[in-house]
Amino acid sequence: MQSFELDKSDVLKFKQALEEDDTALEALVAEYHASEIAILFESLPQEARERIISLLPAEMASDVISEMDAEFHPERLLENLHPERRSEIVEELDYDDAADIISQLPEHQQKEILEELDEEDASNIRHLLNYDEDTAGGLMNTQVIKINESFSKKEALDEIIRQSEEMEEFYTINVVDDHNILKGIVSLKDIIKARNNVKIRDLIKPDFVYVRAETDQEEVAKLISQYNLTSIPVVDDQMHLLGRITFDDVIDVMEEENTEDILKISGVSEDEQLAGNWKESVKSRLPWLVLNLGTAFLAAAVIRHFDDTIKQLAILAGYMTMIAGMGGNAATQALAVTVRRISLTDLTDNQAYRTVLKEFTVGLINGAANGLIVFLFAFFYDGNPMLGLVIFLAMTGNLVIAGITGAGIPLMLKRVGIDPAIASSIIITTFTDVFGFLLLLGLASRLLL
Amino acid sequence: MQSFELDKSDVLKFKQALEEDDTALEALVAEYHASEIAILFESLPQEARERIISLLPAEMASDVISEMDAEFHPERLLENLHPERRSEIVEELDYDDAADIISQLPEHQQKEILEELDEEDASNIRHLLNYDEDTAGGLMNTQVIKINESFSKKEALDEIIRQSEEMEEFYTINVVDDHNILKGIVSLKDIIKARNNVKIRDLIKPDFVYVRAETDQEEVAKLISQYNLTSIPVVDDQMHLLGRITFDDVIDVMEEENTEDILKISGVSEDEQLAGNWKESVKSRLPWLVLNLGTAFLAAAVIRHFDDTIKQLAILAGYMTMIAGMGGNAATQALAVTVRRISLTDLTDNQAYRTVLKEFTVGLINGAANGLIVFLFAFFYDGNPMLGLVIFLAMTGNLVIAGITGAGIPLMLKRVGIDPAIASSIIITTFTDVFGFLLLLGLASRLLL
Numbered sequence: 001m002q003s004f005e006l007d008k009s010d011v012l013k014f015k016q017a018l019e020e021d022d023t024a025l026e027a028l029v030a031e032y033h034a035s036e037i038a039i040l041f042e043s044l045p046q047e048a049r050e051r052i053i054s055l056l057p058a059e060m061a062s063d064v065i066s067e068m069d070a071e072f073h074p075e076r077l078l079e080n081l082h083p084e085r086r087s088e089i090v091e092e093l094d095y096d097d098a099a100d101i102i103s104q105l106p107e108h109q110q111k112e113i114l115e116e117l118d119e120e121d122a123s124n125i126r127h128l129l130n131y132d133e134d135t136a137g138g139l140m141n142t143q144v145i146k147i148n149e150s151f152s153k154k155e156a157l158d159e160i161i162r163q164s165e166e167m168e169e170f171y172t173i174n175v176v177d178d179h180n181i182l183k184g185i186v187s188l189k190d191i192i193k194a195r196n197n198v199k200i201r202d203l204i205k206p207d208f209v210y211v212r213a214e215t216d217q218e219e220v221a222k223l224i225s226q227y228n229l230t231s232i233p234v235v236d237d238q239m240h241l242l243g244r245i246t247f248d249d250v251i252d253v254m255e256e257e258n259t260e261d262i263l264k265i266s267g268v269s270e271d272e273q274l275a276g277n278w279k280e281s282v283k284s285r286l287p288w289l290v291l292n293l294g295t296a297f298l299a300a301a302v303i304r305h306f307d308d309t310i311k312q313l314a315i316l317a318g319y320m321t322m323i324a325g326m327g328g329n330a331a332t333q334a335l336a337v338t339v340r341r342i343s344l345t346d347l348t349d350n351q352a353y354r355t356v357l358k359e360f361t362v363g364l365i366n367g368a369a370n371g372l373i374v375f376l377f378a379f380f381y382d383g384n385p386m387l388g389l390v391i392f393l394a395m396t397g398n399l400v401i402a403g404i405t406g407a408g409i410p411l412m413l414k415r416v417g418i419d420p421a422i423a424s425s426i427i428i429t430t431f432t433d434v435f436g437f438l439l440l441l442g443l444a445s446r447l448l449l
Numbered sequence: 450m451q452s453f454e455l456d457k458s459d460v461l462k463f464k465q466a467l468e469e470d471d472t473a474l475e476a477l478v479a480e481y482h483a484s485e486i487a488i489l490f491e492s493l494p495q496e497a498r499e500r501i502i503s504l505l506p507a508e509m510a511s512d513v514i515s516e517m518d519a520e521f522h523p524e525r526l527l528e529n530l531h532p533e534r535r536s537e538i539v540e541e542l543d544y545d546d547a548a549d550i551i552s553q554l555p556e557h558q559q560k561e562i563l564e565e566l567d568e569e570d571a572s573n574i575r576h577l578l579n580y581d582e583d584t585a586g587g588l589m590n591t592q593v594i595k596i597n598e599s600f601s602k603k604e605a606l607d608e609i610i611r612q613s614e615e616m617e618e619f620y621t622i623n624v625v626d627d628h629n630i631l632k633g634i635v636s637l638k639d640i641i642k643a644r645n646n647v648k649i650r651d652l653i654k655p656d657f658v659y660v661r662a663e664t665d666q667e668e669v670a671k672l673i674s675q676y677n678l679t680s681i682p683v684v685d686d687q688m689h690l691l692g693r694i695t696f697d698d699v700i701d702v703m704e705e706e707n708t709e710d711i712l713k714i715s716g717v718s719e720d721e722q723l724a725g726n727w728k729e730s731v732k733s734r735l736p737w738l739v740l741n742l743g744t745a746f747l748a749a750a751v752i753r754h755f756d757d758t759i760k761q762l763a764i765l766a767g768y769m770t771m772i773a774g775m776g777g778n779a780a781t782q783a784l785a786v787t788v789r790r791i792s793l794t795d796l797t798d799n800q801a802y803r804t805v806l807k808e809f810t811v812g813l814i815n816g817a818a819n820g821l822i823v824f825l826f827a828f829f830y831d832g833n834p835m836l837g838l839v840i841f842l843a844m845t846g847n848l849v850i851a852g853i854t855g856a857g858i859p860l861m862l863k864r865v866g867i868d869p870a871i872a873s874s875i876i877i878t879t880f881t882d883v884f885g886f887l888l889l890l891g892l893a894s895r896l897l898l
Contacts, residue, residue, distance in 0.1 A: 008797055033656070035675050043797055161642050170638070171620075171679065188637055189619070193610050207482070225704070226484050228697035230620065230679055247696050248677035251703070255674070258707040259789050262714070266785030266874075267778055274790040278810040285782050286815050292778050293771070293819050297826075300767030311763045314756050318749030320766065321773055322742070325882065328777065329716055329741050329875055333734050336715030340708050341723040348457055348492055361727040366735050370742050377746075425715075425874075426778055433774065 006036055011043045018048050026055050034063030042072055042275070053077050058085070062092035065101065071273040075104040078113065087116040095121075096141040096243070099128035136220050137213030139253065140234040140243035143167055146174040149183050149201040156191055156200050171230035174241055175204050182233055182241045184208050210235050213242055217253045224250045257343070264421035265332075265339055267292070288426055295430035299324070299437055306441035309449060315382060316444055319374070319391050323440050326370060327398040327432030332425045334359045334406025342410060342420050352411045356404060363403030364396065371395035390447055394440035398432055405431045455485055460492045467497050475504050483512030491521055491724070502526050507534070511541035514550065520722040524553040527562065536565040544570075545590040545692070548577035585669050586662030588702065589683040589692035592616055595623040598632050598650040605640055605649050620679035623690055624653050631682055631690045633657050659684050662691055666702050673699045706792070713870035714781075714788050716741070737875055744879035748773070751883055755890035758898060764831065765893055768823070768840050772889050775819060776847040776881030781874045783808045783855025791859060791869050801860045805853060812852030813845065820844035839896055843889035847881055854880045 010032075017028045029037065029052060041049050041064070053061050068074040078086055078101070090098055090113060102110050102125065110129070114122045124142055131137030145163045147156045156173075164170055172185045184204030194203055210233045211220055224232055224247055231246045260270040272284035303310070303320070310316055338355060341347070347355065371392035378388030405428050410420035459481075466477045478486065478501060490498050490513070502510050517523040527535055527550070539547055539562060551559050551574065559578070563571045573591055580586030594612045596605045605622075613619055621634045633653030643652055659682045660669055673681055673696055680695045709719040721733035752759070752769070759765055787804060790796070796804065820841035827837035854877050859869035 006795075011797060033676070035677075039675070039794075042794065043800065157641065161638075164638055164642070169677075188641075189610075189613055192606065192637075192641065193613070225697070225700045226488070227482070228484075228618075228695075230696070246677075247679070247700070248674070251674045251696075251700065254700070254703060254707075255793065258703075258711075259793070262707075262711050262785050262789050265711070266714070266781045268782045268785055272786065274786055274793065278807045278814070281786070281807065281811045282814050285779070285811065286818060288782070289775060289779060289815050289819055290822070292775060293822060296771040296774050299774070300771055303767040303770065304764070307763050310766050311760065314760045314763075315753070317759050317766050317769065318752040321752065321770060321882065321886075322745040322749055324770055324774070325745050325748070325777075325878065326738060326741060328774075329878075330734070330738060332715045332781075332874060333717045333737070336711050336717055337721065337723055337730070340711050344704065344708070344723065345488075345491065346455075348460060351492065358727045358730065362730045362734065365727070365731050366738050369735060370738055373739070373742060425781060429774065429778075433770065437770075 006039055010036075010040060014040055014044060014048070018044075018051070022055055025052065029055060034060055035067040037064045038067035038069075041068060046076065049077060050080060053089075054081075054085075058088040059092045062089045065089065066093055066097040070100070070104070071275055073104070075101045078102075079105070079109065083112075083116050086113065090117060091121055094141050095124045095128055095143060096139065096249075098125050100133065100138075103129055103133065131213060134217050135213065136211045136215040136217065136234050136245060137242070139217050139220065139249050140213070140245050141249075142243040144174055144233070144241065144244045145170045145172075146176050146180075146241060147200060149175050149177055149199070149204070151200045153191060153194055153196055153198050153200075160188065160191075169246075171246065172244075174233055174244070175200055176241055180241055181239045182210065182235050185233065208233075211245070212236065218257055220245055221250045221253045221257070225254075261339060261343055261421045264419070265335055265424050267424040267426040270421075288424070292426045292430075295426070295433070298430065299433040302434055302437040303441065306437075306445055309441055309445045312449060313387075313444060315387070316440070319378075319387075320437060320440060322374065323391070323394050323398055323436040324429075324433050326395060327402045327436045328425070328429040330363060330366060330399045331402035331406040331428040331432050334362070334403050335410060335423065335425060335428055338407040338410050339421050339423070342414050347411070347414075352415075355411065356407045359403035359407035360400060361403075363400040367396035367399030368392075370399070386448060387444075390440065390443045393443055394436065397439045398436040401435045402428075402432050455488055459485075459489060463489055463493060463497070467493075467500070471504055474501065478504060483509055484516040486513045487516035487518075490517060495525065498526060499529060502538075503530075503534075507537040508541045511538045514538065515542055515546040519549070519553070520724055522553070524550045527551075528554070528558065532561075532565050535562065539566060540570055543590050544573045544577055544592060545588065545698075548574050549582065549587075552578055552582065580662060583666050584662065585660045585664040585666065585683050585694060586691070588666050588669065588698050589662070589694050590698075591692040593623055593682070593690065593693045594619045594621075595625050595629075595690060596649060598624050598626055598648070598653070600649045602640060602643055602645055602647050602649075609637065609640075618695075620695065621693075623682055623693070624649055625690055629690055630688045631659065631684050634682065657682075660694070661685065667706055669694055670699045670702045670706065674703075710788060710792055710870045713868070714784055714873050716873040716875040719870075737873070741875045741879075744875070744882070747879065748882035748886055751886040752890065755886075755894055758890055758894045761898060762836075762893060764836070765890070768827075769886060769889060771823065772840070772843050772847055772885040773878075773882050775844060776851045776885045777874070777878040779812060779815060779848045780851035780855040780877040780881050783811070783852050784859065784872065784874060784877050787856040787859050788870050788872070791863050796860070796863075801864075804860065805856045808852035808856035809849060810852075812849040816845035816848030817841075819848070835897060836893075839889065839892045842892055843885065846888045847885040850884045851877075851881045 013028060017025045065074045065077055102113055145160055147159050172187055175183045175186055177183055185208045186203045190203050209223055209227050213234055213236060231244045233241060234243045236242055263272060264270050267288040269284035273280060374395060375388035375392040378391055379385045410423040413423055414420045462477060466474045514523045514526055551562055594609055596608050621636055624632045624635055626632055634657045635652045639652050658672055658676050662683055662685060680693045682690060683692045685691055713719050716737040718733035722729055823844060824837035824841040827840055828834045858872040862872055863869040
């Protein structure tokens with residue numbers, strides 16, 4: 001397919017080399033890219049990770065650590081290192097990565113690591129540790145390429161080359177005035193294409209996109225994706241340039257937000273680590289299940305209320321689970337489509353209204369279609385057309401409720417500023433269970449007994 | 450928050466301007482970025498979109514059309530245009546965007562549009578129409594910056610400036626030999642930093658990532674995200690350079706794949722348009738609901754089998770829905786975590802095995818915890834400890850089954866090369882419904898009667 005694809009044989013090679021001496025391991029590691037080693041680490045135990053990190057040159061070690069997914073705890077690789085070696089590695093990290101990783105450690109270890117660093121690095125990282133990690137400030141890198149608007153073409157190119165020595169990658173060049181106020185951005189291409197006697201201020205793109213340090217990371221991701229930006233400058237309230245956020249940070253944010261959405265609508269806490277152990281999973285899921293049990297008692301109370309009806313018509317028991325199950329699934333469908341739509345677009349009131357209306361219609365049609373099938377079954381198999389009618393009405397009614405609540409509840413939550421994805425299937429199916437049983441058993445007790 | 454944020458007032462401004470003459474509308478449109486107009490289009494009717502497109506300069510019109518989300522049918526804006534105007538706009542589109550948009554039109558319109566274009570553009574777009582749209586070939590842009598490996602620094606810079614005249618953005622420079630064989634990539638920064646007497650071949654990065662035209666787009670997205678690439682070259686089997694895919698295309702692919710995942714595990718067809726009308730939604734969801742109804746008949750058959758048990762113990766009816774509902778929710782939790790994990794990481798056999806084992810453990814603990822609550826209720830409220838024991842066992846057993854199937858089925862599907870996300874909650878809850886009822890009613894008929 002492409003030049004580098006990891007598979008089981010790579011993991012095996014590492015496991016074999018780990019049995020041998022450091023020379024073999026060092027030779028093997030040298031064949032891989034830092035981001036590949038970061039992925040291989042996911043299949044290796046902590047001791048193996050620590051041993052490999054200890055063998056790598058500091059720059060490579062820092063690349064591997066910064067490429068590791070947060071859920072595999074890159075910070076734990078720093079804990080047991082010799083202080084000198086550790087500061088070597090941390091100094092190679094971008095400030096934003098260093099702050100992200102260090103922030104996962106206990107307070108006293110954070111302090112220890114920061115004290116090992118030189119004053120400039122430490123103060124930059126300390127500064128970043130102050131921002132909420134879900135904001136632009138928490139995401140940004142303070143290392144940016146910036147040039148003064150009064151520079152000539154030659155001054156600008158010299159300065160860019162000088163500044164880029166310390167940076168691996170850069171995408172756009174920030175233009176500031178004498179007070180570090182961001183004036184605009186310019187591309188390297190535009191500078192080399194320009195006449196020799198041009199001033200940088202003449203090359204600035206007048207309408208450029210930037211964010212404030214407090215901006216939510218989801219908003220940053222939307223902007224980068226909407227305007228196809230490689231990077232976006234971060235400023236404070238007075239337009240002082242603070243840093244930049246690059247598209248690759250945003251790809252990670254998007255993956256994270258998508259994982260949160262999919263977990264939340266399935267009734268799993270958003271902070272459950274996908275590769276976590278069973279203890280974390282129990283902690284993240286048990287509260288939701290207990291909540292569901294509470295709502296199930298509510299549904300069971302409805303059933304108990306119609307105890308006599310069921311005793312006289314035990315055949316209803318099978319149809320009950322059908323109505324509840326279908327309602328739950330139809331609600332989950334409406335919920336998934338609506339939550340996903342909200343997370344990709346900001347809906348106007350009119351669009352929100354039309355979404356609920358659409359789900360009402362879908363529920364009506366799907367309910368009637370499935371209700372008809374069950375009606376025919378009750379008619380021909382049970383020989384009871386009146387029972388069929390009751391089930392038809394309950395099915396149609398419950399799927400209408402499924403559509404309205406599946407779309408309406410996340411839209412209402414969004415409206416009042418709550419994350420719509422917490423309207424999980426657990427919450428929504430409470431409505432379809434309770435109303436489904438009320439409809440079926442209520443109608444049955446009136447029309448069939 | 451940031452410089453440009455659209456809200457309702459923007460939509461209103463457009464609606465007002467649409468009531469007035471073209472001058473007012475033109476003045477308003479000029480205040481917006483193409484990608485903003487593309488978003489505003491989502492709230493405007495088709496006639497309004499067509500009128501605005503007709504007022505825009507061809508370049509801007511093409512930017513708006515290429516920024517529109519596929520589900521709002523940008524191709525429909527081309528249908529009613531005058532051929533001359535249409536070819537003007539299509540010529541401004543990147544070849545990959547043009548191919549994507551045109552491919553949505555009926556065959557005879559595709560032909561018509563291609564015939565209006567000049568031969569070079571038409572043949573480039575025709576070429577792209579041949580690739581499957583979910584592959585690297587379907588995603589790539591054939592406009593790339595490429596230079597010969599034998600160029601000097603000055604020749605390279607001149608050539609890059611010449612080629613970049615026709616391109617809005619470029620990120621990396623492809624280096625080829627005399628036969629258009631891709632030799633490597635080089636950054637503009639490395640070229641300007643190099644000594645004047647350098648040859649380009651000395652600047653090439655030896656290990657670079659590329660994909661073949663047939664590579665699946667999901668694989669391309671993984672590579673771009675893993676290696677933090679701004680763009681990736683696309684080659685054929687002989688390493689001839691065909692085009693490039695940029696990070697912004699991949700951001701769109703990721704959004705698309707994430708939407709598909711979330712819809713599929715919720716029992717919605719992956720191709721349901723989030724903003725589609727009710728007819729499309731019924732078409733996409735009804736088959737899944739009918740499938741679910743089929744499985745519900747299966748569960749109802751289990752219940753009918755225990756008809757006598759329920760007649761004698763009508764109280765079981767309420768507990769039945771509890772066991773089934775809890776099993777369904779626990780299964781959905783395990784499913785969401787597993788599907789998301791698989792879509793972000795390729796699991797080894799050992800990891801897959803440990804995932805199922807973990808879900809078994811989680812099911813056992815969560816089942817026992819919830820089972821205990823229901824046991825206590827049956828004990829104290831119904832005064833029936835034996836009934837409590839039956840429910841405890843059924844709850845625990847059903848949540849274990851939920852964990853094993855919720856994790857095991859998507860893992861097995863992945864193993865045999867089927868998209869794990871189609872193991873939707875609808876499929877998985879069949880297991881928990883049927884086994885839950887079998888456990889509860891089977892145990893009840895043995896131990897309680």
